[in-house]
Amino acid sequence: MSQNWQQPQQPQPPQQPGGYGYPAQPPQPQFGGPQQPQFAGGFPPPAPPAGRQGNPALAVLAAVVAALVGGFLYAFLLSALADTDGNEPKITQFAYAGVAVGALVGFVIAKLGGRNPALWVIGAVLAFAGVFFGELYGYAMITADFLGNHEKELASIGQDAPSAFSIFFEHFNTPLFGATSGGGLFDAWKEDADAVTWIFMILSPAAAVSTAYRLSNR
Structure with missing residues (x-):
């Protein structure tokens, strides 16, 4: 008996790899610009770290001390340069x-x-106050030194040469030796101060702001 004729089977195309028993297909390269990284939950990327945060209270306290120390050094230099x-x-x-x-x-x-412009303004005020204190205390030191060179004349009228501390704190607004006329230390300084004195004093707050700005922007 004759067998039924069967049409030969067509060859099947090879299956795509990645199924069971086949290695995973490598990802196809994508063309175009670089893709942005995706973040879970749709949250934006973390912000870059902020600049160095300082301690305003400690900075102001330290600046007050620096202004006082600088004022004393200014006074000693002013007294040393005086004749x-x-x-x-x-x-x-x-x-x-x-x-x-x-x-x-x-x-x-x-x-x-830190980088705090408000503190720069405070520093400028403290710098000016430090130089102003140095001017007045230096003037007191000069006055005390000058009177100390005339102790004999003062002794002849029954007076002792006062110290710079005494002149600054006890005769800031009152005249020396119990005089009924004339002003104290501050009035005498105002009479001797000129435009150059004020210009040199203004340089101090300008230098404070400039130094703080440059140091904070490094």
Whole structure:
């Protein structure tokens, strides 16, 4: 009996790899621009870390100390440059002294306070106050030194040469030796201060702000 004729089977195309027993198909390269990284939950990427945060209270306290120390150094320098051997004292102003006080205060305020422009303003005020204190206390030291060179004349009228501390704190607004006329230390300083004195004093807060700005932007 004859067998039914069967049509030969067509060859089947090979199956795509990735099924059972086949290695996984490598990902196909995608063309186009770089894709942005996806974040779970749709949240934006974390913000970059902020600049160094300082301690404003500690910065102001340290700046007050720096202004006082700078003021005393300013006073000693002013007294050292003065000539008190003549009939009246001659005072020599030194511009870089005020700049140094301002730079010291600006360095402290920026180092401990971080990038905070409000602290720069406080530092400028403290720098000016430090130089102003140095001017007045230096003037008291010069006056005390000048009177100390005339102890014999003072002794002849029954007076002792006062110290700079006494002149600054006891005769700030009252005249020396119980005089009924004339002003105290502050009035005498105002009479001797000129435009150059005020210019040198203004350099101090300018130096404080400039130093704090440069240090904070490094």
